[in-house]
Amino acid sequence: MRELNHPPRKSLTLTGVLYALSDPVRLAIVKHLAEDGGKACGTFCLPVAKSTASHHFRVLREAGVIQMRPEGTQYINSLRREDLDARFPGLIESVLRATGPI
């Protein structure tokens, strides 16, 4: 797998991040990654086809929410918590802490 592009911290936009987080599938990915990072794409049990899942991982990556590190035949995903906390303090934490209807 080849190295993918990730936006630098400074160019993350608030609307971009909010939009990336506003989809239930993507929010589920983010919540899983917050609990234990370093998971490959295939380990998420998402209710969509793998091409659709790939699309969602890409949206999260391009918004700067996750990092995708190639390793063998898979990508290891992790939350870009430090970058997110630096750019939008408290945002991710409040999103992760939210309860109730998705």
Add this chain to the structure above:
Amino acid sequence: MRELNHPPRKSLTLTGVLYALSDPVRLAIVKHLAEDGGKACGTFCLPVAKSTASHHFRVLREAGVIQMRPEGTQYINSLRREDLDARFPGLIESVLRATGPI
């Protein structure tokens, strides 16, 4: 002007609120309302036609982000801060505090 429907606090969804906030025009509305609430729709100087602005106000209202109270020929808008804070503690504050690229 007639009374409009507002979702009850309990039925606000995280993805719905995040989506409503993920548009630059709507985010601008929310930021203005956070600075001083009780503003009519026409006072916002938005870069879109009034029918489009009306659409954005509706999206914010239906997501539970703002309240629109009819008064004479206009609607007085305000942030539903208490409801938002109760459902998603810290979320709105972090969104309002965010700096840098929109």
Add this chain to the structure above:
DNA sequence: TCTATCGTTCGTAAACGATAGAACAATTAA
């Protein structure tokens, strides 16, 4: 009344986004 104001609603067009299947590329294991 008549008029002006404020915002919604309607109709329409263009752009976007979520979805999936098929084909592809890269890597690993047999």
Add this chain to the structure above:
DNA sequence: TTAATTGTTCTATCGTTTACGAACGATAGA
């Protein structure tokens, strides 16, 4: 070399979203 695994990319579809102008409705004021 062959096969299996992992995930991407391509293509297409379908519904949603944003946008605008025109028309409409409600209210206030002259």
